[in-house]
Every structure is written in C-alpha cells, then in structure tokens.
Amino acid sequence: MVRVVYFEKEPIIDTRPLARKLGAFVTLSTAELDVLERLYKRKRTFLAGHDLVHQGQEDQACYILLSGWACSYKLLHDGQRQIVDFQIPGDFLGLRSVVLHVSDHSIEPVTDIEVTEVYAFDLLDVFAKTPRLATAVLWTASRDEAMVVEHLVGIGRRGAAERIAHFLLELCARLTLVGMGSKAGYACPLNQYLIADAIGLSAVHVNRVLRQLREHGMVTFRNGYVTFDNYDRTVAFADFEVSYLDQSMPLLK
Amino acid sequence: MVRVVYFEKEPIIDTRPLARKLGAFVTLSTAELDVLERLYKRKRTFLAGHDLVHQGQEDQACYILLSGWACSYKLLHDGQRQIVDFQIPGDFLGLRSVVLHVSDHSIEPVTDIEVTEVYAFDLLDVFAKTPRLATAVLWTASRDEAMVVEHLVGIGRRGAAERIAHFLLELCARLTLVGMGSKAGYACPLNQYLIADAIGLSAVHVNRVLRQLREHGMVTFRNGYVTFDNYDRTVAFADFEVSYLDQSMPLLK
DNA sequence: CCGTTTTGCTGATCTATATCAGTGGGATGC
C-alpha cells in the first residue's frame, strides 16, 4: 500500500503566527506589526501530558501555540472530563483565562509543544495603543466561541457518527488554514480516548463508530493519520458547514 | 398556599444596562460614559417568537437587551434545534454576529422584549476611541464564552437531573446579579420545550426530571416560577460552581 | 361562550450509548 503524502508544501509555521492570523482579519500597519513583535518575549516548551494551565489558576499570562497540539478541558468532581477544544499552531492558549483573570479550565499539551508567552500587561498595552488589534483579538475570541457553540450543537443534537465525522472535518478545515492538511487528510496525534472526551462519548463507542465510518467508505483514522475516503460524502453525512470557521471577511479595512 | 414574593426590591433595569454591566469591570470615566451614551440611538421592541436575527444573516447591528428574555439557537438540517443560551436584561444580543460579520445563529425573543440597537460602525468607533471599553467588551464576550463552555460540559458529561439543576442555578445566579432573583427563586418565562432544547433532552424527559427534583425537595418549577426548596442541596447535587459567572475581579484599575 | 391550541404531565416501549470484561499487537523499559 502506498503511503500518502499529506503535505504538498511545508507546514506554514510562521515565526509570528499571531501576526499571520490577525493579518487575515485586519491589514496591519508597520506600527501595529511592531507592537505585535514586542509580544514575542519568551519562547517556552512544554511536554505532552503536563498541564500548562490548571483550572482555578489566576493567570498573568497566556500563550500563542507555535508547534504541536494542545487541548483545553474541564474536570468534573467525579473525575470525568470534557475536552472543550483542541488547539493547533497559531491558536491562543488561555486568552479567556487572562481576560477573566482566573482560568475556568485546564490546558494540556497533547504532543510536546512550543509556545510564546504573552503577559497580561503587554496584551492590555497592545489594546490601549492599537485599538484595531484589540478588535482583531475580539474577532479571534469570537471565532473560538463560534467553534465551542458548534461543539455544543454537536453534542446536544447530533448522533455519535455525525458528531465524529463533523469533528474530523472541522479539524481538517482548521489544519488546512495553516497548511497542515487538505481534503485528502492530515496527520493527527489524537488517540481514541481524547476524541471520546472531546465529543462526549465513551472510548469504546468512538472505536465502534470509527469502524462504521471506515466501513462506509467515508473517513479512515489509523496510525495517526486521518484520511478522507470520500470527502464530499462525509461533509453531506455530517451536515458540515464551514462558514463558522471563515477567515475571509475582514470587518476593518 | 401563600404566593411567595421574589423581589425584595424592584428589578434593576438601568436605562443604560451596558454601562452598569461594564462598570462592574472597569471604572468608567465621564468621557467613556459619554461615548457609551451615544450608543443608545434607537430603542426597539420585538414580539415573542419573532426572530430578531436569522442564521446566515449579515449583520450591521447588535442589540442590548433592556427588558424581557431572549434565546440564541442554531437549527440543524433535520429541523432539530439547540438553544445555545438565554439572554436576560443587560446582555448583548448578536455581538458575535457583528464581529464575525455574519450570524452563525438565530435569536428569538422568548417574551416581548425591548432592546437598544447598536450599529457595527458605532461599536468599532467606541473601540477606537476608548480602548478600555474595547477590553471591557472583550471581557463580556469571554464571560459569555465561559457560559457556553459550562453548557458544553453539562451536555457532554452531566446526567439529566444534574444538568437541569445546574441550568436553573445558573439562571438564578445571573438573574440575582441584575436584581431579578435570589436564592429563594425567580420568575421564569420558559416552558419545558425551551428548556429541553437548551439542555439537549426531550421535553418529556425534562418533565420527568423536574418532577424528580421537586419530589426530592430541591427545586420546584411551576406556574412560571422557580423556587429553591433547598438551595444548598441543589448546589451540591448539581456540582455548581459560580466562579465562571463572577463579575468581581476587575482586570483594569 | 365554545372550540382550538398550548402546556404540563404520564405510561409503555424502544434504542443509542455506557459499562464491564476481556483479547492482541506494538512500543518501551530493564
């Protein structure tokens, strides 16, 4: 069997992924780029499975993910956990924690990750000096909220198979935006337990449903790779609408 | 049976609920209050059951709820709907729609409502002139997101009874913040179908669970009133943590 | 004022998903 190559080009891990991300929203002046530049004070590395942020922690800093995958989750008193979202390169980690001053969730690297640390003070300074960037960050936060809302709808109203298909499609769309995937598929470091915790199912059931999706010729998730055997059929099956991930509609000139 | 009176004082329906809300977060200067004042251009009324905002609509304006209740929801292709959240006086309606330029959800008044219309342009103008207000609005959005996340956890991991109890407690906490409820209870215009759509259950099951909660002496929901027969026990049962609704931790001096 | 609609409520049955209890393979450590 031929090993499919998923990256036509090298993954776009910009040295300043936030600039790239916000640049999709506002056209940044050199002054604004300058302000952003100063945010990149400290590069740090975290190991897979060791939390960066703990539920209840009072945060002074948030992070911008440079490489690797992370997840944000909440623990219940009975030990169950709900993964709220996965983060991929270019995403904020813990932005909400900084704004609300206390973290309502924990963040765990799924793989080893590299991040840039951004201090709360510097972020507020950016807002004060460059209101357009403040609006851009609000846009980022809104987009994240839109994703959480979509997850809510999935867990609340979609069946297990539709939910998993939708989940894999959303990851595909997000990874494609940063050059780490295509409609053919993508490399995915998640295991079935992580997926189960994210979509509110048991790992056993995730396994069964993944088999069904594979047998119905829609998606195959195996050996760390997600392959779409029939992308369009999967989209139709999952009732997947990309619009909530759209980055192509700048509000500011 | 004695009709319990729930309001020790008149509900605080500030004529400028946004100023009140944001004032809990930042101390507003008179200049900033002035800018806010200019947002209140147009007062409008919408009737119960007639959507203000439709999924897919490209929005030029959002609203601040002055009186009445509304809900934001998403429709699935098969006609099911998931209510994402309910809005009470002082809340933004459709802020995300304006920032993302297109609405990913619909908004329907649950009762007749009064709102102030805020144009996108004016909102952006506020951000540009008063960055502290931009930060404050980001804080508002983050708080909303924290609530959605909490709903996600509920639907994903909590049993039906815990979920409903949690839901009723969250509404209580939010209403108390605007003077429309207390630990004794509150007036609640929702019916069991709306609750079902919000927490991802069937209306039939909502009814059964409400009966259980009543019979176990925790909460009673009847005739448009929610009464906590034993508030502390309900909190313990639902594993309810108020912290994510906290307004008492200003980030800016 | 009476018919219609809405809402709360209930029993009976069905089904999606959880839970329990395992197997086997591949990596990792000693």
Added chain:
DNA sequence: GCATCCCACTGATATAGATCAGCAAAACGG
C-alpha cells in the same frame, strides 16, 4: 528477552433517555 504498558478493538449486558401515544387543564381566539 521478558515483562509492562498503552492503545485499538470486540462481545455481552445494562441503562438513560428518546419516542410514541395519549389525557387534562389552562390560555386563547373568534
């Protein structure tokens, strides 16, 4: 080279909640 652990995978059984079908009382519309 063997023991250990993690992860994918499976069958059998249990259960939470959905669905179906219906009643009664309150609200509403003409």
